[in-house]
Amino acid sequence: MLFGANLQRSYKYMNFASKMPSLRIDQNDLKCKNGCDYYGNPQWQGYCSKCHREQMLRQRRAEKASSNPSATLPRPEQKKPERGTKQASHSSFSKFEEKRLRQSETLAKKANLLKFSVFKKSSTDDHDHSERRAPEFKVPPMVNEGMKRDFRTRFPTLGAETDRDARVFVHSFIMDVMKCANVMSVDELSERVQRLYQRFMKHMDTSQHFAHVDSDTKELLMDFVEKHAMNYLHDLPSVVFSPSGTDDERLDRAMSERIQQLSWVGERHLECKLDRRHAACRQLLYKAISELLGMDSASSPGGKLTRVRRCCRHVLALCGAPASADDLLPALIFTVLKANPPRLVSNINFVTRFCNAQRLMTGEGGYYFTNLCCAVSFIENLTAESLNMDKKEFDCYMSMPASIGGSAWAAALSLCGASREAEEQREAAQRLLQDARNMSERAAALHADAVCFQEQIAKKVEDVLAKTPLEIKPRRELPRLCKSKTAIVTPLIDLELNPTPAEPQTAITEESRPLVGYTVPSEDNSQSSQPTIADPVPNVEKDSITDRINNTDTVQPASSIHELEHTNTAKQGTQETEPKLNILGFEVIEKPSPPKSPQNLDQTWQLKQTSSLELLTPSPLGFTPFDSRSIDELMTPDEFGSDSLAPGLSNINYDIDLSDFSGDNSVAEDPPKEAKDPFSPEGLKKAFDPFAPQPTASTFKEVLDKFDEFSLTDNKTNRTFDPFDVIHRNDPFSPERKEGSSILDDSDSPTTACLLPSPLQPQSSNKP
Amino acid sequence: MLAVLNSHEMLQIMTSGPYNYSYIFKYIIIGDMGVGKSCLLHQFTDKKFMADCPHTIGVEFGTRIIEVAGQKIKLQIWDTAGQERFRAVTRSYYRGAAGALMVYDITRRSTYNHLSSWLTDTRNLTNPSTVIFLIGNKSDLDGQRDVTYEEAKQFADENGLMFVEASAKTGQNVEEAFLETAKKIYQSIQDGRLDLNAAESGVQHKPASPGRPLAAPPAARDNCSC
Structure with missing residues (x-):
């Protein structure tokens, strides 16, 4: 008996453990925790909607009793550090390796969060439940405040009512997405989001509040709204960024491995005019890669597009003038191969689904993003033919350990990184030197002052003495x-x-x-x-x-x-x-x-x-x-x-x-x-x-x-x-x-x- | 219903400022590598031949505001990679293109021969109202002509394409090709064949007219608690 109980438990554990990575859930796990035979929902803490509501009421009463005013606030507080690290990573692109490392960390973190959201049955996960409480979910005041500030700086000429409209829209937008995220498929959600964008567009066109706003500003406003709404949603696990129900993450990993496998692909395979020996060329490539890596750290579709655009600008410069799309695409493919950007598929899908479609279809950012999509899909489907090489040779290359292939370029890039670092160090040293010089100057001045002071004092003393x-x-x-x-x-x-x-x-x-x-x-x-x-x-x-x-x-x-x-x-x-x-x-x-x-x-x-x-x-x-x-x-x-x-x-x-x-x-x-x-x-x-x-x-x-x-x-x-x-x-x-x-x-x-x-x-x- | 809407838009358009444009059209330029897509684009946007100013970079994304029937229209032209091996992956270029300029080189027959596959792609990947314009580039190199005008013209007619022979180097007919395409697109808007509200239409309407309040009531509240 005793043995049997133990066995059962260990079996359960094994079952659970095996479930975790595959994210596959037993049907029983989907049932309401109350056992009322309805399906539960992780967002409702594993209850069905009815039981959850009852549970919520109970909880709210309990909260009131304990008079915890910040019941709805834990979320923003939790989010802040996360964003901080993101921005920190965003600011320093000096090392790809570091970047990748961090990326893998965030991946792991995200995976953890995902697990939690799926498997959590207990109410231990505070932030999740406060965030998913559909009826009383509130957009954290942080978003509102951030928008207010940002609006003032970006649209100082616009009136308060436009500001208010934008904020109201973002609020309702977030609420809507939060509500729909659990019941809709990603594509449905994407469509809904697009409709919301269009509605705001229409609102701007028709509302009296925006009558005096010209169309360019309206576009900026649209970007503004999108940015703030998506900034918030992006960091929520599995809502809009590599949402649950998609295999974005798996594709990310697959893509990363694929790119690693293809590290041997060089500029001659892609027929792009890159010269590794050229310092300027290396520098440009380095910059382009930096921007591409930075795409992941941007949290709004617009931000990601901006990154892509900057990256492509560098790539264009890399191609030399005059450049055409015939040159751009191969060079961009090469850049992606060398960069191996983290969560590439997730990022691309995120932008494709939740970026304002109008923007994606037109505009420079959209154009370059399209190129990036082409590059990624090219890499995905890369074959011997697409590289114009012999099948055998291709297979030989592919069977080669990944570390060997791109050694030349890797070396060149690391050289580039090293030189950049050296440059930074040099600048820092120069700054220090300058500081030291300033310091010594000031010291000299101080010395002069001291001497002068001494003389003056001496003189005064003399004067006084002369009198006394x-x-x-x-x-x-x-x-x-x-x-x-x-x-x-x-x-x-x-x-x-x-x-x-x-x-x-x-x-x-x-x-x-x-x-x-x-x-x-x-x-x-x-x-x-x-x-x-x-x-x-x-x-x-x-x-x-x-x-x-x-x-x-x-x-x-x-x-x-x-x-x-x-x-x-x-x-x-x-x-x-x-x-x-x-x-x-x-x-x-x-x-x-x-x-x-x-x-x-x-x-x-x-x-x-x-x-x-x-x-x-x-x-x-x-x-x-x-x-x-x-x-x-x-x-x-x-x-x-x-x-x-x-x-x-x-x-x-x-x-x-x-x-x-x-x-x-x-x-x-x-x-x-x-x-x-x-x-x-x-x-x-x-x-x-x-x-x-x-x-x-x-x-x-x-x-x-x-x-x-x-x-x-x-x-x-x-x-x-x-x-x-x-x-x-x-x-x-x-x-x-x-x-x-x-x-x-x-x-x-x-x-x-x-x-x-x-x-x-x-x-x-x-x-x- | 649509007609009413259009007339309403017309009103707005008429009163728009000189620097404001009412529409954005998205074009794509397709064709084999080396037929001069980028040169055509550059000639159209900057009125220069690319070889003359080698410092120019980033010409593959060009914009220019033109005027069609009194309407300011901003053209956004996407250059595309023409290599055969990228054909499979360049589909996303086509998404939402209102106009497609299909280019071949009159001095290279192979580029002409590939037109059918390009046309197939275009037809498959764009919406039916997308205007396709066939351009035989390098008309200044008449001596090396490999494809006759008549042959190409016949191909265009058979497939319902507009056709012109142009030269990116001299600028001959370049402007016309872009403008004709715009006119055709605008026509289809007027006819109601092109749905402005569809994101795939490749046309963005900018009905805003500065300083002119609209009579229309404010849209349904966005802050509804749906």
């Missing part, structure tokens, strides 16, 4: 002045309150003072004079300066200086005179500076120059008294009061400057200071030595560099040797500090603590 550094300079020079002032005045609080402009004045006066009036600084000078010798530059300058000083000294009376200061000219005069005066005392200062920061000497000097200028410029107001006083030393009491205000502000700055220049001086001078001020001894020595040389030199270096340039320009306007003069001025202060070291010391401590005065100093610089 001024603050720093005054600090150094001022300290000396302040110290001197402080030395004189002592009160720190007062100094802060005092306006900056006053300071420079004091400085100048003080400078002059030590030189002339005090013996102590002169002593310092003598001490410091030795180091000055070490520095060549300063020495030379000194000489020249000393000369000038002598001259100026003679020229400078205190009274005259007072007058000059008020006017511009006076300023210059004072500058000249003052430096000279200072120079005497200056030597003392210079000596200390070189050992500390020999490299920065020039820069520091320059800075001092600029600062000195600034100092000088603001000074004019309080200047006269100082100069006179410095020279004469008579003014001291009166001016001290006025001076005292100014120095207070600059105290802190002075400290820094001191550190720079007068390490030695300070040391030398310290002892006296210590005696005077209780604060000074520790503060001076400690603060001065470490501070002076390092921080100024290192920290301000950069700033100073740029600064100096700008300041120089300003100074230059005044004079070339101003720098030195200034330096001298500055230096002279140091001696003063020594004098007032006690005060300076006090100031030193505050300087470290508070850099506040520095901001004030710029004001002084601004004034000039």
Whole structure:
């Protein structure tokens, strides 16, 4: 028993399996699944119409219950990828082999679908049943949308009603075909489709909507309608393309095998004027074959016709000029033989049945398609006689393995394909090269931009520095002045309150003072004079300066200086005179500076120059008294009061400057200071030595560099040797500090603590 | 019924624009290889002899608009392959041809001898109203004549064909052959012998007249849910 059941099942399986390929169906399989003795229909899921309707109602209710809105939509969704692959294949014809492979794939797919549609008894096949539900089948919105879009692009001038009519027609057309596909034979269906075409034609001729449309546009509209209707139907399995009930597929296979067998047929057998050695000839043949292969991927009859037309154009070019049908047909036969287009018979039958007959009968596409039909039927019926060759030879060729025959042409074509590929590669390489070139260009541009940017930034930084550094300079020079002032005045609080402009004045006066009036600084000078010798530059300058000083000294009376200061000219005069005066005392200062920061000497000097200028410029107001006083030393009491205000502000700055220049001086001078001020001894020595040389030199270096340039320009306007003069001025202060070291010391401590005065100093610089 | 329809069409035709054609006639040119089918076609469509302009390609499908009795008619002429071995497969050419130009070479008797088989094919493969026109080509080569005019004329008369000797090279009688055929076809349309609605008739009617609305009511709705 057990065995028997097994046997039965296996038998059933075998039966089923054997049935599959032959597509032959047992009569019982055709009966309604409900067993109501009526015949079922695969489109009705194996039910008879009555049972199917009941089933549908049930299903619809169930669907409603489950509220599945996309019940009718699965079809388009499923179709999309399919079409995508088709178009992908459509776009690349570079390889025949690939094409054929894909074709065989689609064949297999189609065969599968066919099997399903025939054998499916279960309701597992969703898309099929949704598509075949006759009463509620709906043309997917995709078709409608696609038509709308296409219509707008192709017939922008036509009105909305024509668009609507076309869509309505396509809709009804598809519905009609879907409905009839299962009950009619292919020929009947073809006739029906042709009648539908004619009806639309007539509708266009008679309808008011198309009154303004000329006949050419009507033809285009006809093509448009046909295209969209057939585009959809084409992809449905076994409806219009190799429909069930025909042996199109078998013929396809037979034709493919036949063509393979005939691969040995060459151009001489067909007496066509083809030259394999000609590159142009090969290229044309290659193109023609590509188009022919592309026919299968077009899904509307019009699209297929277009392919055929293009193919034949190439073939005509292949034949050379002047070409006639006597040349075209053999060449086309040859092309078909070499191309071995997939599903050739199915395609031809599809076009013949469902293309608008009018178009097929007339028009270029129809003409070439007819030629193709002739070529195919020639190949089908090819005999020894039709090739004008001996029967024996023919049989010999036919018995030959298919792979041997067309090797020459196959080689030529593969060569062609390879060359084409190479060409494509070359183009791609060129594109890449161009890209690379563009890239490098842009990189260069970017580099240039970066450099430009850097320069701009640098310039801006310089500008900013040029403006800001001024603050720093005054600090150094001022300290000396302040110290001197402080030395004189002592009160720190007062100094802060005092306006900056006053300071420079004091400085100048003080400078002059030590030189002339005090013996102590002169002593310092003598001490410091030795180091000055070490520095060549300063020495030379000194000489020249000393000369000038002598001259100026003679020229400078205190009274005259007072007058000059008020006017511009006076300023210059004072500058000249003052430096000279200072120079005497200056030597003392210079000596200390070189050992500390020999490299920065020039820069520091320059800075001092600029600062000195600034100092000088603001000074004019309080200047006269100082100069006179410095020279004469008579003014001291009166001016001290006025001076005292100014120095207070600059105290802190002075400290820094001191550190720079007068390490030695300070040391030398310290002892006296210590005696005077209780604060000074520790503060001076400690603060001065470490501070002076390092921080100024290192920290301000950069700033100073740029600064100096700008300041120089300003100074230059005044004079070339101003720098030195200034330096001298500055230096002279140091001696003063020594004098007032006690005060300076006090100031030193505050300087470290508070850099506040520095901001004030710029004001002084601004004034000039 | 037909007469009424025709008069109606006539009206439309009369008002059609100058560049619009009312009909499309399909011709086929048949005959042995080398009788000059393509040359005749080229001479007719381009008014040139093919040998003069060798660069011309694709002449086998020619169209030209002619005027017959005030009607613009577009002729679509299909050249066919004449080789004997293709005879069996070229039947689809004949489908829907309104006119058939049967060509032989007056300098080659064999081409004349094949006429009967060509005629048989044509008769078998076209509809009865198809107009068949016999053309003896290469009339400019009178010195090498192999077939006399009288002989061919007699053959034509016996088979009810129109006949003319023409030269594709000089253009002599070429125009006439095509025009006469068109006239004959048009005549048969007028007579109602040719059914315009049949796809096989080889004639397409283009009743559209731009800017002229038709009095006819709109056709039955296409969106009927049949």
